[in-house]
Amino acid sequence: MNEHIHDDGADPVLQAQLRALPAERLPPARVWEQIAAQLPAAQSAASAPLTARRQRRRWPLRIGLGLAAGLAVLLVVPTAPPPVVQPSPLQHQADAIAQEYQQAIATLPTDTLAPDWQPTLHELDRSAASIRAAIAENPRSRYLLGQLQRTYALRLELTQQALIAAGLPS
Known part of the structure; x- marks a missing residue:
C-alpha cells in the first residue's frame, strides 16, 4: 500500500524530464489570431453592463454641462435691441381718426x-380699442380702418342722441 507514496526527490528521471521542458510554450500564430478575433466580442459582452452604468451616470452630467454652456452663451453674447417698428400709414390714419374722435367727445357734456x-x-x-389692436397686428388692413371710422361715428351719433334725450344741446 505504500507503493503509491512519492518522495519528492525519489524519481531522478522524472525530475530530469521536468527540467528539460521549455519554460514557456507559445501556441502557433493562427491560434493567437483566433484568440485576438474573439477578444473584442468577449470584452464588449463582459463590459456592456459596466458601460451602461457609466452612461447612466454620465447623462445628468452631460445635461448639466449643456445647460451651463447655454446659460454662459446667453450671459456672454450681447443681445441686439429689438428693431424699431415704424407705424404704417394706416396706423397713422387710425391715430388721426382716434384723435379727431377724442376732440369731438371732449366738446360734448357726456358726464350728464x-x-x-x-x-x-x-x-x-x-x-374701437379691439379694432385698434387688430390694426396694430395687421397694419395693411383698410377694412379695419373703415370699421374704426364706423365705430367712432356710431359712438358720436349715439352720444348726441343720448344728449338730445336728456334735453341737453349736442
Whole structure:
C-alpha cells in the first residue's frame, strides 16, 4: 500500500524530464489570431453592463454641462435691441381718426348722460380699442380702418342722441 507514496526527490528521471521542458510554450500564430478575433466580442459582452452604468451616470452630467454652456452663451453674447417698428400709414390714419374722435367727445357734456346709455357707449369704446389692436397686428388692413371710422361715428351719433334725450344741446 505504500507503493503509491512519492518522495519528492525519489524519481531522478522524472525530475530530469521536468527540467528539460521549455519554460514557456507559445501556441502557433493562427491560434493567437483566433484568440485576438474573439477578444473584442468577449470584452464588449463582459463590459456592456459596466458601460451602461457609466452612461447612466454620465447623462445628468452631460445635461448639466449643456445647460451651463447655454446659460454662459446667453450671459456672454450681447443681445441686439429689438428693431424699431415704424407705424404704417394706416396706423397713422387710425391715430388721426382716434384723435379727431377724442376732440369731438371732449366738446360734448357726456358726464350728464342717462345711465341706460352707458353700457352701449362703453361697448362701442371696447370695440374701437379691439379694432385698434387688430390694426396694430395687421397694419395693411383698410377694412379695419373703415370699421374704426364706423365705430367712432356710431359712438358720436349715439352720444348726441343720448344728449338730445336728456334735453341737453349736442
